[in-house]
Structures are given as structure tokens and as C-alpha cells.
Amino acid sequence: MNRVSAENFDHEFPKQYQPKEFEKEIYRRWEELDLFRPEQRFGNPEERPFVVVIPPPNVTGVLHMGHGLNGSLQDILIRYQRMLGRKTLWVPGTDHAGIATQHVAEKELREKGKTRHDLGREDFLKYVWEVKERHHRIISQQLREIGSSCDWNKERFTFDEGLSKAVREAFVRMYEAGDIYQGEYLVNWCMRCTTALSDDEVEYQEEDSFLYHVKYQLVGSDDVLVVATSRPETIFGDVALAVHPEDIRYQNVIGKEVQVPMTDRVIKVIADSYVDREYGSAVLKVTPSHDPNDFEIGKRHHLESINIFTESGALNHNTPPSFQGLSISDARKRAVELLEESGLLIKKDPLHHRVGKCYRCQTTIEPYLSKQWFVKMQHMADLALQAHQDGKIAFYPKRWENTYTSWLSDIRDWCISRQLWWGHRIPAWYCNDCGAISVSREDILCCTHCASSNIKQDEDVLDTWFSSWLWPFSVFGWPEKGSELAEFYPTATLVTAYDIIFFWVARMIMAGLNFMGEVPFKDIYITPLVRDKQGRKMSKSLGNGIDPLEIVATDGADALRFTIAYLSTQGQDLPLDRETFKMGGRFANKIWNATRFLLGNLVNITYNPHQAKNSPLDDWIYGQLNRTVQSVHKAFELYRFDDASHAIYDYFWNDLCDWYLEALKASFYADDTNEKERALAVSINVLEESLRLMHPFLPFISEELYQKLPNKQADYLIIAPYPFYQIEREQDSHAFDLMKIFIGQIRAMRTQFTIAGDQRFSVSIYITNETLRSNLSLYREIMIRLTKLENVYFVTEDFTESQRKEQVVLTLAGEDFIALLDIRKFINVDLELSKIDKEMKDIIAQLDRAKAKLANENFVQRASPDAVSKERERVSICEEQLEHLEERKRSFLM
Incomplete structure (x- = not known):
């Protein structure tokens, strides 16, 4: 039992949806309770964990809208899988981004009138670490603000001690195998970055x-x-x-x-x-x-x-x-x-x-001739191509497979040395006495060939991507073969942008096959490209970028996330401006108001979930919810974020709010307290399941509202079970769909004939199909309420000719349905006939012009086939419209 007091309701449930009032607090509680950790709470313990490693953003600045898109879609997947009961892990991290980060640090120094050479290598690296820490704090906070449910206990950095060890191991292992070599080649050279x-x-x-x-x-x-x-x-x-x-x-x-x-x-x-x-x-x-x-x-x-x-x-x-x-x-x-x-x-x-x-x-x-370090790529590329051919990896959308296979088919050796100070220094030492090169997993003090101490380490560092290609397994402690590596590798899904398919995606697959013997992930979802409304790629130079945190501040994180998902159509770019996100905000506001309406009806009412016996209306909404659940699960299987969010939006806004709750008001406002309590019990159960359904897309508002429910299935929605398809909920919705059409037609006729809402009239309905007639009659009270009718009668015999003449006839296209509307007393027949005559006159004029053109041989012979076809189509349309108007006219003259 549960009872809500009127005094506390407005305080506990504000009238206005204000996401800033609760989003940060909700995230703080999730993180404080460690709800992002990979824990088996329910579900099949034998099922492999669902693991995603974040494409690590560069520690060179704040996140842009591309990161907001990528982070939102990853989190939607993670929350969905967590609610399915799988042990779920999302590993956060950042990339040291050699060239980019050194470029930012040197730019700051130039503004102070200094260069890296003024500081020296050691002090310059200390300065870059300060730059890294500054930007890292901003990035991690941004990810939290958009709701990213990463396991922050497992956060990694491509230049931390563990990953540095992995990089050295990979380099030395490949050098010893002859897959890394040094040679003088013509390379691409940036004179600015040197x-x-x-x-x-x-x-x-x-x-x-x-x-x-x-x-x-x-x-x-x-x-x-x-x-x-x-x-x-x-x-x-x-x-x-x-x-x-x-x-x-x-x-x-x-x-x-x-x-x-x-x-x-x-x-x-x-x-x-x-x-x-x-x-x-x-x-x-x-x-x-x-x-x-x-x-x-x-x-x-x-x-x-x-x-x-x-x-x-x-x-x-x-x-x-x-x-x-x-x-x-x-x-x-x-x-x-x-x-x-x-x-x-x-x-x-x-x-x-x-x-x-x-x-x-x-x-x-x-092009510049210099001595560099290279990785032999052909053998690994062949393995990566074979993995694709064997179906071990799949791209969504599928067309990106061509980019992947094309690059691998025309592979060149990879130049991995960079003439920078910031990065993993190449673990090679040159002996000034014997001239040999020593490559080692640990720093050395003497030549491994002649024992001379007259040695010097290579000044260059490794390409940033050399650490990033190890990311799916180095984050779990490789080269050590610990329990985390065994449990979480390979990962499940990679969400990334198309422009790094060859930079990173293909290389990770090659590294996974080379070092682990398995591909690092099965599914690769390529995100849309974010553009402005003019179709231009967002960039700093154009000044058309959107800061995702600005959207969070004005509209809320849920508005950001839901809008992105709603518009993320596979294979199409994503056009955005700040106004676009108002759509997600309006939907969140609709959810807030619908929940407030339902829970507001609990004031001074006893809530008893065991009274939840379904009416035909309840059965209908459960059927709609069930079909939506099925659609959302199917959409997740295909990474169709747009289909899933469209299904949720249409169900909640149209089915739940516009129809179910509107129809349910008859029960809420009835004098029968038992009926009101019953209707509330069912509808709040429907709401609870609906909030679970939408949580991955709108985590903050769904959690905030879930905490206000009297019938929670879990302490927190983030770890509650996701709705599942139930075949026993399936039912024939034909009668309800017919009712919706009928209500729409009655409303249209009120508008057409200017019949005010307080002017009541009765309707008699005859349907040949007895089952359909019986099922539709179950919604009689709803039909009366939502159309403001005096009464609705379901008759078992067809209407006589005299009955049809006395009233206005309504039929529904494609249905064995006829209704008589007692509205002649509200209609100015002369005015309606005048309107019909005027409309017919206009159509006849159009018809005559079209027929005249077609009768003109010059027009038929010289005009384009399309033009002639349009005129013939115009004749057909006009004749059909005239026939319809004639029928309407006859109904008034009867």
C-alpha cells in the first residue's frame, strides 16, 4: 500500500522540468554507489561480458560534438546491455596524442616567448604532463556530464606505466621477430612539426x-x-x-x-x-x-x-x-x-x-629522405583481411567494409618513428664503439653486444597509434596474462568515426590477431559525421561547432543524447544546430508531465499494485508497449539507434500520452474510487516499464522519475531489468485502431461543420463483423468522452434508407463500417451546399483546362511525356474529387 500526501507532492515533484536540478546529483549517486562496475546482478552468468573500450580522446582540449555523439551512443549500448543482465564494462581513457599534445604545449610556450629547447627535454616533458592533467580533468568531467557510465576505477591513459610497458613489449617482440626494422626511406615530412x-x-x-x-x-x-x-x-x-x-x-x-x-x-x-x-x-x-x-x-x-x-x-x-x-x-x-x-x-x-x-x-x-623505424604490414594485413572474409568482424553500416578491405589490400609498411619529445621513446640504443643497436624491454646502461657504456638512446618517439593499436588488450594488463585480460578480451563492440578506420580500427584488428590470436571486437559501428545545417563539417576554423556542454546546460543531457540517437541514421551525416536539441528537450518534458499527471492522481488515494486488473484499454497499451519492446530489441541488434528511439518516442507520445492517458481520464475522474485505484495501479505499472524501456536513451530523467514511483523493481533504474517481449501480451488491436480513426473523423466533422464541443449529439454504429463490433463496443465510454458525444449506440441491423436520409452518414475507408450522426440540427444545409458548389466549380474549371490541353494535338505531340502524363493525372484526380463532392451533396439533399 502507498499513499501520497497533497502537501508534499508539489515540493517533491516540481511542476517544471528542470534537468539542472537533478542530473549532477543522480550521476554522483551512481558513481558513489559504484553502479558502473562490471557486476553480474542477474541474467546468465555463463554469458560473456559485454565490453567496450572507449576510443580515447586526445588530451589536447575539450570534447566537441563528435565526442558527444560517440560517447552518447556508446553509453546507450552499455546501459542497454547492463539492464539485460550481462556483466558490462566500459573502459574510459585518454590518448597522449604525440604530435597534437606537443603542438599545444609548444604553442603555449611560444606565447610566453619560449621554446621546448629553452626548457630542455626533461623539463619540457614535465610541462606537457601538466598540460595533460589540466585537459584530462576537463574531459573526464565532460564525459560524466553527458551521462557516460564508464567504470572510472579502470580508467587508462596511453602513456601510463602499464601501457608504456605494453608498448615496449610489442616493439621488442616485433623487432626480435624481424617485423620492425630501421631504414632510410622517403617519408612524409611536416616542416612545421619537424x-x-x-x-x-x-x-x-x-x-x-x-x-x-x-x-x-x-x-x-x-x-x-x-x-x-x-x-x-x-x-x-x-x-x-x-x-x-x-x-x-x-x-x-x-x-x-x-x-x-x-x-x-x-x-x-x-x-x-x-x-x-x-x-x-x-x-x-x-x-x-x-x-x-x-x-x-x-x-x-x-x-x-x-x-x-x-x-x-x-x-x-x-x-x-x-x-x-x-x-x-x-x-x-x-x-x-x-x-x-x-x-x-x-x-x-x-x-x-x-x-x-x-x-x-x-x-x-x-617528401623527405631520412632514417626511420618501420613495421612490416603485409602479413598482418593478410590476417586482418582473412578475419573479415571469415565473418569474425562486421561493420555497421556494411558499406564501410569496403574502406577497410581497400586499405588493407594496398597496404604499405608503417613508419612508426616520430621526431618528437612527447611520447613513448623508442627502446633502441646505439653503441658508439661497436656501432650495434640494442633493443630492450628495460632501460640499459651498456651495449648488449660489446658491453660498452658509450651508448645513447634513440631520440625519436613512437607514433601515437603504436600505443593505441594495443588499446583493447593493453588496458587489461597485457603483456601480463591476468584474470581481467582473460575475462574481458576480446571486447564486444567498437563505436568510432569513419576517418580512423585505417588509422586505428584496422590496426587494432591486426594487433589483436598478432599478439592475442583473436580479433579485438566483433561489431564495428561507424558513427555519422556531425555537420551544421548547411552541410559543412563542424570545425574551429569555420566557427560552426557546438559545445555539447552548452546543450547540457540549456536543455539537459537527456535532450542531447536522445536527439543524437533519434537522428543517427546509418550511412547518413548528422546535421545539427542548437535548435535541433529542443526536440529531445520537448520529449523529456512530455515524459516529466505525463509522470507528474499520473502520480498526482495518487494524492490521497491508496495505491495497491495487486488491484491491477486489466481493462480492454489496459490490454491495448500493454500490447503497444510489447510491440515497442520487440522493435527496440531488434533495433539494438542492428545498431539502429534511430529506429529504437523513434519507436520509444512514438509509443510514449502517441500511444501512452495522446491515447491511453487521455482515455484513462474517464476512470480518474469517475465517482467510483475502486475504478480509479484500479486504473492508477495499472497505469503506474505501465509507466514503470516504460521508464525502464527508455532509460538507455534518457538516463537522468528516467532515473529521477523512477525514484518517485511506488512500484520500483530495483533500488536504481540503472540496474533494473530491461523490458522483454512477452508473447502472451500480443492481441488484435484492430478495434482500438478503428476507434482512433472514428474519433479522428468525428473531430474532423465538428471542425468541418463548425459544431462546438458543448453541442452534443449521438452516433449509431453498425459493423457487419460481430467480433469487431463487440470489441469496439468495449471502448464505448472512451469514444463518448474523447469526441464529446451524447451517446454511442452499437446496432445489430443495417440502417434503413429512411434512417440514412434523416442523419449524416459516416463510413470509414477499407472497413465494413457505417455510422449515422445525428448532426443535421447543427448544420446550416444551405451554407454547406454553397461551399460544395463553390468547390465543385473550381474543380470543374481545372478539369476543363486539362481536357482542353489533351484535346490539343499540338500539345500532345510537342509537350514532354511527363507534361502530358501530368495533365491526364489531373483529369483523373478532378473527376474523383467531383464524384466525392456529389456524394456529399446528395447526403445533404436526402
Whole structure:
């Protein structure tokens, strides 16, 4: 038994929905009670835990809307699985983000007039750790504010002691297996960050430039060879000109020498089948240190490599004195001037081409010859492709599998060394005495080959992704084989963005197969891309980003989460502005008001859940709830967050609020106290189950309202059981659906004929199908109440012609249903006939125009088929409308 007092109700249940009043407090209680831990509370203890490892955000700033989207969808999955009874774990964490974090720290130092070199490596790293701690506090608080139910006891950082140990183990193990090697290669180089980048870290942009046509003088001849280049400053690095071996135009120059413009050097003309005979002059300048294709030509022909750039992007000592120290752009201008002055520049053509940019600072990438560390990728890529073919991984949406397989099919070795200070330092030491390299899991003081102490550790650090690709198992203590690793690996689902499918997703799969022998997750859900309403990607430069915490502050975390889920259609971008989130806020407000209405009816009423005997109306709402539960479970299986949230929204707003609660008011306002108590008992049970259904999407408001219920199944909703489909609840809803149509038609006729709500009339209904007639009659009182009728009569015999003439006839399309409405006394027949005549006159005019066009042979022969088809369709529509109006007119004339 339970009784609510009127004095306390308004205080305990405010009239206005104010999420700021309870969201933080609810989260504090969840966390304080340790409700996010992976505990087997109910369900099948033999079932594997449901585990998600968060894509660790970079510790470089606050979370943006993309993080809000990703975090919300992960939490929806986690809460759903937790309520299903599975042992559920969501591991939070952050990424040390080598280039990005060092970039932020150096920018702060520059504002203070300092550089990292002023501080030295050790003090600079201390400073970056301070930057990390500052941003980490903000990120973890943001995740809490959007409701992320992570197990904070298991939080990890890609640069913490445990993960650093895992990184070293992986490096040494792969080095010992011959899968990591060091070599001098042409790499992508960012002159601003002064570090190598992998191919995946280069973003391409369209730019306008010029193609310069330059003359190379043949030695001992007046003849020249013409070369087209977009980078005349790299002429100083030329070591050969190349022509195709089968190009008859250049057979006589192969092996001869040419003068390198602006220098006193001469180089040979060589033959190589890489040269495109159809492009330009079909003569290629070979600059191995500054072009990847030239690098391969140089290897084939054993050519020297001349590097003309410093690591910071200036021209070096391998160029003439007047060029040394110039930036690349200035050197290009100077080279063009010299070529023009010497008469070697024939022309320059406009060029629109793709230019590689650093994914962090947008500096133009230059190919750069340097010694780097690489991972052999082919074997691991083959394993990752086989895992996909064997069905061990699945992408949602499926189309992203093409991105995954395409990248793996065209894999290149991975450059993993970065010329930074912030990051996992490469565990390799160089001996200055014997020249050998020692690679070790622990720091060493002497050479492992000759025992000399004259050694120095490699200055470079590892690519950030080298720690991130170990994330699904390093967070559980790998390389130690502890109980957590055995229990929680492999994880279940990865939720991430499409732009890191190759950066991270594919590499994690390769690492999992290589080190653990299993894929790290089965399902990969690729989130939509967040855009503004104009379709532009959100970015700081455009100023069109939305801070998720601003939405939390104004509309609540539930509004943020539900809106995101509602709009997250697989395979489509997500257009957002601040107003978009009002939809989620309105839905939360609807839930608040509906619950307040129900619980408000408990004031001074005895609540007894055992009185909950169902009426036909109750059976109907349970049937609607049951079908919604089934739809939501199916949507979760397919990662259709939009389908699940749409089903919940439609059920709660339309079925529960607009129909069930409206219809139930007849019981609430009745004089029969027993009926009121019975109706309340059932409806509050329905509400309790409905709150459990919506909790993963709207965790805060559902928990707050759940705590106010007199019939909770658990102390906290977050650990209550999720609703399940019950076949015994299924029933034929045809009669209720027919009632809804009938009510809609009666309301429409009141509007059409301007019949006020206080003007009551009776309706007689005849339905041939006795079962349907009997079932519909069960809702008689609801039909009367919701249409403000005088009475509703269900008759067992069809109406006579005279009865039909005396009243207005209502039929429902597709149904064996006829109703007589006693409304003639409220209708101005002359006015209605006048309206019909005017409408018919307008339609006849449209019909005549369309028929006239079709009778015109010129129109039929010369107009497009679509235009002719539209006119014929117009005739058909007009004739149908006239027939309907004629029928309406006859009903008034009877």
C-alpha cells in the first residue's frame, strides 16, 4: 500500500522540468554507489561480458560534438546491455596524442616567448604532463556530464606505466621477430612539426599552382630536353632525366648528359618504363630525395640521392649560396626568376592539383629522405583481411567494409618513428664503439653486444597509434596474462568515426590477431559525421561547432543524447544546430508531465499494485508497449539507434500520452474510487516499464522519475531489468485502431461543420463483423468522452434508407463500417451546399483546362511525356474529387 500526501507532492515533484536540478546529483549517486562496475546482478552468468573500450580522446582540449555523439551512443549500448543482465564494462581513457599534445604545449610556450629547447627535454616533458592533467580533468568531467557510465576505477591513459610497458613489449617482440626494422626511406615530412608522418596522417586539399616548362641543355649540343615540373626549387636535387625506353623520340639521347639548370652539375639521361609517354614532353626529372616515385627509380638505377631541405623546411648546403636558408616558397620564386633571366623557362601553365597537408597543423607535406623505424604490414594485413572474409568482424553500416578491405589490400609498411619529445621513446640504443643497436624491454646502461657504456638512446618517439593499436588488450594488463585480460578480451563492440578506420580500427584488428590470436571486437559501428545545417563539417576554423556542454546546460543531457540517437541514421551525416536539441528537450518534458499527471492522481488515494486488473484499454497499451519492446530489441541488434528511439518516442507520445492517458481520464475522474485505484495501479505499472524501456536513451530523467514511483523493481533504474517481449501480451488491436480513426473523423466533422464541443449529439454504429463490433463496443465510454458525444449506440441491423436520409452518414475507408450522426440540427444545409458548389466549380474549371490541353494535338505531340502524363493525372484526380463532392451533396439533399 502507498499513499501520497497533497502537501508534499508539489515540493517533491516540481511542476517544471528542470534537468539542472537533478542530473549532477543522480550521476554522483551512481558513481558513489559504484553502479558502473562490471557486476553480474542477474541474467546468465555463463554469458560473456559485454565490453567496450572507449576510443580515447586526445588530451589536447575539450570534447566537441563528435565526442558527444560517440560517447552518447556508446553509453546507450552499455546501459542497454547492463539492464539485460550481462556483466558490462566500459573502459574510459585518454590518448597522449604525440604530435597534437606537443603542438599545444609548444604553442603555449611560444606565447610566453619560449621554446621546448629553452626548457630542455626533461623539463619540457614535465610541462606537457601538466598540460595533460589540466585537459584530462576537463574531459573526464565532460564525459560524466553527458551521462557516460564508464567504470572510472579502470580508467587508462596511453602513456601510463602499464601501457608504456605494453608498448615496449610489442616493439621488442616485433623487432626480435624481424617485423620492425630501421631504414632510410622517403617519408612524409611536416616542416612545421619537424617529424615524419604516416601516409594515413596526410590530408589532401585541392590547390592552384603552376606547371613550369624548363629547358635542360644537352652537353656538347645545341639541343635541349624540356621538363615540366611544379616544383622548380627541387631542380638542385636532380640526379638524372628519365625517358621511356621504347619512346623513339629519345632513343638517341639515352646515356648522354645534360646540364642541371642554375648549377654547374651535369647528369645523365636514363631509360625507365615508369615514364608516361603521353604526359607532357615525356621527359621526367629524377629527384630521389623529394619524390616517392623518383625514389624508386633511383633505387632501380643505383642513383645518388641529394637532399636539399633542412628538417624545418629551409634549403640546405646542397643548394647555391643564394638559396641556402630560404623557405621553400621563397626558393621557388627565386628559382623561377633565375630560370626566366637565363632563358631556360619556356612557359608556365596553370595547374590545379591535390597537395598533401599535415593532419594536425595543415602545413604542406614534403617528401623527405631520412632514417626511420618501420613495421612490416603485409602479413598482418593478410590476417586482418582473412578475419573479415571469415565473418569474425562486421561493420555497421556494411558499406564501410569496403574502406577497410581497400586499405588493407594496398597496404604499405608503417613508419612508426616520430621526431618528437612527447611520447613513448623508442627502446633502441646505439653503441658508439661497436656501432650495434640494442633493443630492450628495460632501460640499459651498456651495449648488449660489446658491453660498452658509450651508448645513447634513440631520440625519436613512437607514433601515437603504436600505443593505441594495443588499446583493447593493453588496458587489461597485457603483456601480463591476468584474470581481467582473460575475462574481458576480446571486447564486444567498437563505436568510432569513419576517418580512423585505417588509422586505428584496422590496426587494432591486426594487433589483436598478432599478439592475442583473436580479433579485438566483433561489431564495428561507424558513427555519422556531425555537420551544421548547411552541410559543412563542424570545425574551429569555420566557427560552426557546438559545445555539447552548452546543450547540457540549456536543455539537459537527456535532450542531447536522445536527439543524437533519434537522428543517427546509418550511412547518413548528422546535421545539427542548437535548435535541433529542443526536440529531445520537448520529449523529456512530455515524459516529466505525463509522470507528474499520473502520480498526482495518487494524492490521497491508496495505491495497491495487486488491484491491477486489466481493462480492454489496459490490454491495448500493454500490447503497444510489447510491440515497442520487440522493435527496440531488434533495433539494438542492428545498431539502429534511430529506429529504437523513434519507436520509444512514438509509443510514449502517441500511444501512452495522446491515447491511453487521455482515455484513462474517464476512470480518474469517475465517482467510483475502486475504478480509479484500479486504473492508477495499472497505469503506474505501465509507466514503470516504460521508464525502464527508455532509460538507455534518457538516463537522468528516467532515473529521477523512477525514484518517485511506488512500484520500483530495483533500488536504481540503472540496474533494473530491461523490458522483454512477452508473447502472451500480443492481441488484435484492430478495434482500438478503428476507434482512433472514428474519433479522428468525428473531430474532423465538428471542425468541418463548425459544431462546438458543448453541442452534443449521438452516433449509431453498425459493423457487419460481430467480433469487431463487440470489441469496439468495449471502448464505448472512451469514444463518448474523447469526441464529446451524447451517446454511442452499437446496432445489430443495417440502417434503413429512411434512417440514412434523416442523419449524416459516416463510413470509414477499407472497413465494413457505417455510422449515422445525428448532426443535421447543427448544420446550416444551405451554407454547406454553397461551399460544395463553390468547390465543385473550381474543380470543374481545372478539369476543363486539362481536357482542353489533351484535346490539343499540338500539345500532345510537342509537350514532354511527363507534361502530358501530368495533365491526364489531373483529369483523373478532378473527376474523383467531383464524384466525392456529389456524394456529399446528395447526403445533404436526402
